[in-house]
Amino acid sequence: MYVYILGGFLGSGKTSLLMRLANHFSEKGKRVALIVNETGEIGVDGATLKQKGYDAIELPSGCICCTLAGTMQNALKNIANDIDPDIILIEPTGLALPHKVKEIVRSSCIDEDRDVIVGIADIQRFKDLLRQREEFFTRQMQGSDFILINKSDLAGPGEIEGAAEWLSERFPGREIIPVSVKEGENLDKVYGMMME
DSSP, rough: EEEEEEOOOOTHHHHHHHHHHHHHHTTTTOOOOEEEOOTTTHHHHHHHHTTTOOEEEOOOOTTTTTTTTTHHHHHHHHHHHHTTOSSEEEOOOTTEEEEEEHHHHTTTTTTSSSSEEEEEEGGGGGGHHHHHHHHHHHHHHTTSSEEEOOOGOOOOHHHHHHHHHHHHHSSSOEEEEOOOTTTTTTTHHHHSSSOO
């Protein structure tokens, strides 16, 4: 079982990526379960996900990396025992620290083959985020196995290159991939880095 944790600030595109990944893996014949810790910017909640045929758990208000850690552990165990999926996709709140979520995954005694944090940075708000919350954003991205610069279709001249340079300096060795989750741009590369 593979566990993918989608980390990124509010509005970065986590919910849209969650749906893209769920659809992709389902089309490949994989059994997918979802854990969502917020309603999401496009209004996808647990009930909506279930209507689409996904095994989904929506955790209540609070953060799964701190106040809801126990709830998260129980959800993971229940999913592993009751559903036995090939893949679990976790969308924490936009204020969560994904590496803390990964610690909870590892401490929950589920038998995962691999856990991966996918960091998501919003190019439209990248400069503002660095100006207002650089320390938090850096901590949020620090555990990422690779980082997506989302909304590349809306980027101005030089913005992607500037963001990629900043991210590469702070997170050496991590692959930085410009994408447009909404338009599907460059997602084949992302799928290729994940379990097929």
